Amino acid sequence: MLAQGGCRWDENTGAINMPIYQTSTFSHPALGQSTGFDYSRSGNPTRSVLEDLVSRIEGGKRALAFSSGMAAIDCIMKLFGPGDTIVVTEDPYGGTCRLLDKVYRQVGIEVVYVDTSQLVEVEKVFERNVKAVLIESPTNPLQRIADIPAICRIAGEKGAFTIVDNTFLTPYFQRPIALGADVVVYSATKYISGHNDVLAGFLVARDQELGEKLYFYQNATGAVLGPWDSWLTLRGLKTLPLRMECQQKNAQEIAEWLVKHPRVTKVFYPGLPDHPGHNLLKSQSSGFGAIVSFEVDDPALVPKILSQVKVFLFAESLGGVESLITFPAVQTHADVNPDVREKLGINDRLLRISVGIEAVEDLVSDLASAFEK
Amino acid sequence: MNYSTKILHTGKDRDPYTGASSIPIYQVSTFAQDDPVEFGQYEYGRGTNPTREALEHTIAVLESGTNGYAFASGMAAISSVLLLFQCEDHVVVAEDVYGGTYRVLTTLFNRWGLKHTFVDMTDPGNIEGALLPETKAIFAETPSNPLLKITDLGAVAAIAREKGLLTIIDNTFMSPYLQRPIEHGFDIVIHSATKFLGGHSDLIAGLVVTKDEVLGRRVKSVQNSFGAILGPQDSWLLLRGIKTLSARMEAQQKSAENIANWFADLPAVKAVHYPTLASHPGREIHMKQSSGGGAVVSFELENGDVAKKVLRKVSLPLMAVSLGGVESILSYPATMSHAAMPHSERQARGITDGLVRLSVGLEDPADLCEDLKQAIEASL
Numbered sequence: 122m123l124a125q126g127g128c129r130w131d132e133n134t135g136a137i138n139m140p141i142y143q144t145s146t147f148s149h150p151a152l153g154q155s156t157g158f159d160y161s162r163s164g165n166p167t168r169s170v171l172e173d174l175v176s177r178i179e180g181g182k183r184a185l186a187f188s189s190g191m192a193a194i195d196c197i198m199k200l201f202g203p204g205d206t207i208v209v210t211e212d213p214y215g216g217t218c219r220l221l222d223k224v225y226r227q228v229g230i231e232v233v234y235v236d237t238s239q240l241v242e243v244e245k246v247f248e249r250n251v252k253a254v255l256i257e258s259p260t261n262p263l264q265r266i267a268d269i270p271a272i273c274r275i276a277g278e279k280g281a282f283t284i285v286d287n288t289f290l291t292p293y294f295q296r297p298i299a300l301g302a303d304v305v306v307y308s309a310t311k312y313i314s315g316h317n318d319v320l321a322g323f324l325v326a327r328d329q330e331l332g333e334k335l336y337f338y339q340n341a342t343g344a345v346l347g348p349w350d351s352w353l354t355l356r357g358l359k360t361l362p363l364r365m366e367c368q369q370k371n372a373q374e375i376a377e378w379l380v381k382h383p384r385v386t387k388v389f390y391p392g393l394p395d396h397p398g399h400n401l402l403k404s405q406s407s408g409f410g411a412i413v414s415f416e417v418d419d420p421a422l423v424p425k426i427l428s429q430v431k432v433f434l435f436a437e438s439l440g441g442v443e444s445l446i447t448f449p450a451v452q453t454h455a456d457v458n459p460d461v462r463e464k465l466g467i468n469d470r471l472l473r474i475s476v477g478i479e480a481v482e483d484l485v486s487d488l489a490s491a492f493e494k
Numbered sequence: 495m496n497y498s499t500k501i502l503h504t505g506k507d508r509d510p511y512t513g514a515s516s517i518p519i520y521q522v523s524t525f526a527q528d529d530p531v532e533f534g535q536y537e538y539g540r541g542t543n544p545t546r547e548a549l550e551h552t553i554a555v556l557e558s559g560t561n562g563y564a565f566a567s568g569m570a571a572i573s574s575v576l577l578l579f580q581c582e583d584h585v586v587v588a589e590d591v592y593g594g595t596y597r598v599l600t601t602l603f604n605r606w607g608l609k610h611t612f613v614d615m616t617d618p619g620n621i622e623g624a625l626l627p628e629t630k631a632i633f634a635e636t637p638s639n640p641l642l643k644i645t646d647l648g649a650v651a652a653i654a655r656e657k658g659l660l661t662i663i664d665n666t667f668m669s670p671y672l673q674r675p676i677e678h679g680f681d682i683v684i685h686s687a688t689k690f691l692g693g694h695s696d697l698i699a700g701l702v703v704t705k706d707e708v709l710g711r712r713v714k715s716v717q718n719s720f721g722a723i724l725g726p727q728d729s730w731l732l733l734r735g736i737k738t739l740s741a742r743m744e745a746q747q748k749s750a751e752n753i754a755n756w757f758a759d760l761p762a763v764k765a766v767h768y769p770t771l772a773s774h775p776g777r778e779i780h781m782k783q784s785s786g787g788g789a790v791v792s793f794e795l796e797n798g799d800v801a802k803k804v805l806r807k808v809s810l811p812l813m814a815v816s817l818g819g820v821e822s823i824l825s826y827p828a829t830m831s832h833a834a835m836p837h838s839e840r841q842a843r844g845i846t847d848g849l850v851r852l853s854v855g856l857e858d859p860a861d862l863c864e865d866l867k868q869a870i871e872a873s874l
Contacts, residue, residue: 137695137812138696316734360820434508436513445515484499
């Protein structure tokens, strides 16, 4: 399905690949008639082939492509209004915090952060009137795992939506809709496109009705993914299984190597058997992903490692074929309240790596020599 | 550095100005100069373009050569290399070269006086028999298309060294991930990068790598004067394709091996051509000079009618010319890649009407086998 994504679409020419419809508008056959495409914000053939493919691999009814992951999350928030309460994983991506705290709180939406890896906490918060819960699992960067089916059940009983940000695992490993979620969110900038060269986001809806509602907002607010980026994302998806398998295998080896390193005090990777969420993740996902976070024994070591790595690129983002290393406290999570950061453990000794598809020996020796220097 | 790491980090894999993790697409024709006499590094996009340059650097590193050059197609690359020669020069060419190479030699370069002799290079002794005083080069292709016949790279390079000839190879089927001819003594490596290097059946491109600077400057001179360069968009897309070369080749090759073995046991299949099959006559030589059999399998059915029926009945592989993409492609050499070759020539070279070529993609091999099985059974 993925390798042939977009194939056999163009019956006119037989082109193996989906054409890039770099067009803003479509001519109409006659008054009152449409080819199915009218204006590219409302629908574009390249984008719609991509959206259909993502919907199918996710097991949803409708997928929508956005110009970034944040644009996708922003679109879901349009479902809510003043007085509504949204429960959010307490350590989500910093950009999500920024959007919720600095934009949506201002318009009267109440945002409550809870540790979604603790079911009791989730149950407790649902004593209030909650409209939706937004889960990230594994969390970024600390890799805490939420019991997605259980949370979906709790939310469902209260008539609330469950939204899962599945960026870290992708549908190749974890399909939240099958676990009970109503909407799945992606920053497709990461693994879905996979080459550190596209910004994109997705929403996938469990049912047609919710899909229609979200489509209304996508079209109304217009943060759609352009044709060229849609096409590049489609191209990226063709190698998703290869990339995920290879990146995960490399991540597992690096995590095991880090555990044994004397300057490393903690390693956060759910593929490690002693990771607190290891078994839970195994029950709901076929893989552990390729993000490894670790804490070193001295904050002074952090800038040294960041400047010494040669194979790893010191850059924000994750999920591409090239390995990246990030300092969450000042990069991805700068917008999280410092007290919360400290409480969570996103401290000045924590580094996050996104493992790529390079030969794992080279990645390990790159880290090893960065530590030594 | 391990080869699969090198693929991603060749030294020109990020933008030196901004740190961008992807080389910018310099969609530009010309470059402003500071001085009317002393020009900067870039002058005009035909000569050099930063995006194309990153690609050219990448392929040079990956092929263990010194200089790389990107062209608008594999044929533009081959033709540009053939422009290194002059009237009355003679080239010894592998008899089962790609049909397009055959066409350009027999209908175009022959008109300008470039002479050629086709020989079966599976026996390098045949090369010596074809040498003329004006012979300047040997043009090889291994594994060959579509019969996957193997030529001994070291043996050919040794003959060339002794006689002072240039060695040129079309390495499209293997990609540098599996075979690096310069390491075996070859001078010039050519790719139709449309195939495994680009890997997604979505661009047309050719690449040339030379083993040293001197030869590189000669190719560069043709590239700049003749001008069949690769544009910035396609250069960038090709660079992006190369990033997953090792992952794709490994998966596609594994699948191809399975399928070749499965074909070998199928009574309806008269012959299977795949370099690492135990029955393949060139197996030993191939294993010596490359690290795998690649992802192209050819097989022979009873006759042309059966072959055409199978091609009409398959539903999973796309029926098309070309190869090397993530999508499996089934093609019919008689009317596609080798249509430019007269029927009698094709027959003489073993490209029968019953021959079908499969380029194995990333689909599940079990799905592919099942689809081919139903197509073959329904065609008998």
